[in-house]
Amino acid sequence: MEKILTQDHHLFNLHSAGSLAEVDRINKKFYGRFNFPWNPSMLAKYHDQKFWIKTLNQELGYFDHKRLFEKPKIWVAGCGTNQAVITALKYPDSEVLGTDLSKESLAAARSLAERMNVENLKLEERSINEVEYDNEFDMVICTGVIHHNFDPSSPLASLERALKRNGILELFVYNYYHRITTTSFQKAIRMMCSTSRQPNIDVELPISSYMIRDTAANYSSLMKSFLEPLVDEHESAMADAILQPVEFSYTVETFNSLVQAMDLEIVTPCLNQWDKAEDRLSWEMNFSDKAVAEQYMSLPDIIRWQVGNLLKLEQSPHVWFYVQRKDSDFAVKTSQQICAEFLNTRFKKLRTTYELHVMQEDSSYKLEDSNKKQPDPVFPKDKVAARVFEHCTGQKSIGEILKSLRMELGYHELNELRLRLTTPAYPYLEAVA
Known part of the structure; x- marks a missing residue:
């Protein structure tokens, strides 16, 4: 120990x-x-894994797609x-x-x-x-x-x-x-049940269930907002949230x-x-004051992200x-290097299809009649990303497109544009040679 x-x-x-x-x-x-997590309500079976390898390479900062092979x-x-x-x-x-x-x-x-x-x-x-x-x-x-x-x-x-x-x-x-309320509850329930040295789910679970449903308890507003969503949660999800042993x-x-x-x-x-x-x-902070922004951007990535962690707290x-x-x-x-390469890269729209399997009442999965398309939605919801996306035909670099649209983006906006268009979370664009 x-x-x-x-x-x-x-x-x-x-x-x-x-x-x-x-x-x-x-x-x-x-x-x-x-058992956690339980089976998902829908599962996607993809036809082409190159789709995800390409976007993963791009998130890693390799627009030549040579970081991870196929x-x-x-x-x-x-x-x-x-x-x-x-x-x-x-x-x-x-x-x-x-x-x-x-x-x-x-x-x-x-x-x-x-x-x-x-x-x-x-x-x-x-x-x-x-x-x-x-x-x-x-x-x-x-x-x-x-x-x-x-x-x-x-x-x-x-x-x-x-x-x-x-x-x-x-x-x-x-x-x-993110874990201040979670851990506070974990410690409190084990102190109440005298199970700190030896967790005992059979003792802790019923007491926890009563506690999260006790609307009259004088919890802090932070604790109340944490516990309220757990009232209707599946037992496994509740246990995973508040009764983790270590x-x-x-x-x-x-x-x-x-x-x-x-x-x-x-x-x-x-x-x-x-x-x-x-x-x-x-993780990045976006300061409007020029002197503050310059001081912040002079820091190495890890230090900047830690500053973001400290200032965004539970919203980081x-x-x-x-x-x-x-x-x-x-x-x-560096993230600034990745953004500079993103700015100088040409992209085309990325598409793939997949089979969608939906869980039935008997826990079996039924295949939908027609193949689905990825990405979904077809156009980005973010207005800036959607505007740039529309002009990505593989002919012009992102920088050239922004110039033609008379859009001037700082590092923060450019980095967010990269994330909203080229990553596995937002798989809209594929870099072209």
């Missing part, structure tokens, strides 16, 4: 973190009881009930491995894969702390996992070891400023320290579905980044 307590991290719900093996045992039991070998570490299945459907030409320590979660994943006729997926019951993969994967996806460990650096070391020299790791951990959380600064210590480095933020839904596209994005090995042949590009 001494190792954890001396680390420079924001330490939260760690009372039961006695050892690596003990926390694995606790997590195995927890996710065996609460058929990466992928490991989804801590895959839960459906993440590996969704990944296999998204990348049908790739070999996908999903691992999890929960036998029940893997059973749900296998059942889902069978219903969707997924053939490029292998599932294994393994703790990330125990795997021995070495220099094996072009892409590793690990989201919402390592922060539930005795020492997050231990599973991260396994991820780093499994990654090929030029591979990419997609890594998500909790944002410190939990770390990070700022940009402490996350960077964590990955640096493992001989890894941050490549760029990952624009994920949750931040897209909240329209939290970037998720701590969700692409990471690579420090010995990678690809040097990390």
